[in-house]
Amino acid sequence: MRRLLCLFALIILSLTPATALAQSAFDTRASHAVILNHETGDMLFSKNGDTPMPPASMSKLMTALMVFEALEDGRLTLETTLPVSENAWRRGGAASGSSTMFLEVNSRAAVGDLIRGIIVQSGNDACIVxxxxxxxxEENFAQMMTERAHELxxxxxxxxNSTGWPDPEHRISALDLARLxxxxxxDYPQYYDIYAESEFTYNGIRQFNRNPLxxxxxxxxxxxxxxxxxxxYGLVASAERDGERRIVVFNGMESNRDRADEAERLMRAAFSEFSTVDLVAAGDGLGRAEVYLGLEPSVELRTSEALSFGLHRRDRDGVTAELVYEGPLHAPVQxxxxxxxxxxxxPDxxxxxxxxxxxxxxxxxxxLGRAGAAFARLIRGG
Incomplete structure (x- = not known):
């Protein structure tokens, strides 16, 4: 860290402009990917992380969140039973060829079971219910999902829609999925444990969690x-080791096997190859700037906010910084x-x-001082 900060001090104080981007030392075959430090919220790695993409069933995180919030404010309880409409049965059931909880038409299902149907079994029918x-x-609920996401x-x-069914308007970025x-x-540790459940049986049909990690x-x-x-093939994954948690989101893999392999590689790298760099704290000095017509010839500059970011360990020499201001500054300066x-x-x-x-x-x-400064500038040809 000391070496990195010294490198930045040299760049900043000499006002060296940023050079052309180097290639990041880390990459992924995924089309979109993000690694997030859970504790700080810092993005450790991004590949098209800000670009909206089709999330498929990863968007069921938002559907589940809407249920968690309804449980929290009392609109639902885990024992509340909800009706299974023909629409939910037909569009989300086995006949649709999609992931399903195998709910029966015109039956009722408990919210506690529906949550597991959404999370563990990825049931489209449970989402529509x-x-x-x-x-x-469902159309109105999708609008509610969007509005709530923007509030967050x-x-x-x-x-x-509530399921992630293909639609040209159904989009979210990998970074926003990680933040979600x-x-x-x-905020919902009381329900988060469900995401780790390896299987769930409903109506006598046993299904397994598809999370490859x-x-x-x-x-x-x-x-x-x-x-x-x-x-x-995509995944939103989270893991905790030694009190630290990482969140990995990626999409665009070609097969289930590719997804499993890349999930393990990215999560392993998230813990062993990335860290958060605290570049500057609020109030750190950056050098001095000339002040025109000031009682002092220059003024010290400092950061007004802290700046930190996630970085691959081999990318440190590829970071560039540039101090940008219009100089000289004109007095008075407060x-x-x-x-x-x-x-x-x-570098990424x-x-x-x-x-x-x-x-x-x-x-x-x-x-008098201003007149003298103006005369001196005229003599210099300024």
Missing amino acids: VAEALGGT GLDSANFA ARHIVT LGVFEGADGLKTGHTEESG EGDIVGRLDVTL GRELSVPVEAAQSVARKGA
Whole structure:
């Protein structure tokens, strides 16, 4: 860490501009991928992580969250039974050729069972049942999902249904899926354990959790797979080791086997090859800037906010930083005035920025001093 910070101090103080992007030392065959540090929320790795994608059944995380919230505010209990409409049975049942809980038409199912049907069995019929119960129609429920996602800051989300069934309007980014998973882990621990259940039997039909990391990767305990022809094979996964938790999201794999292999590789790397770098703290000095017509010739610059980011251990030498401001500054300058920014570019393409402020106040020269400065500038040809 000391070597990295010294490297940045040299770059910042000499105002060396950012060089052309280096290639990240880490990559994945997935079309979209994100690794998130659960504790800090820092993104450790991203490949098209901000780009909306078809999430398939991974969007059932949002469907389940809507049920968790209904349980929390008393609209539902785990014992509440909900009706299975013909629409839910026909569109989400075995006849549809999709993942199903095997609910019977015109029956009623307990919410506790439906949650497991959604999480463990990935049942489309279970999703439609809760959608119709909470939203009146699945279309209305999908709009509720979208609105709630935006309230949570998941701005890329747009849900067209409750199941992840292919639809050109049904999209969310890998990063927002990771943030959604983090929200579930943090705010709903009483239900999160369900994601680690390896199987669930309903109506005498036993089905197994499709998460390829459960029972294979130590500490893995969630969350949700997804697959359609359009999206490929994807996964939202979480694991905890030695008090640290990582969330991995990826999509676009070509087969179930490829998904399983990449899930283990990405999660292993998440713990062993990535860490959070605390580059600057709020108030760190960055050097001095000239002040025109000031009683002092220059003013110290400092960061107004902390800046940290996740980084692969072999990417440290590929990070570039640039202190950007329009100089010289013009007096008067007040302490705390935002006068520029520190731009940081990471090898995987991420661009981060933190405001830069004046560390002291610098008063403006009087009339005689300003005249002298103007004359000196004229003599210099400025």
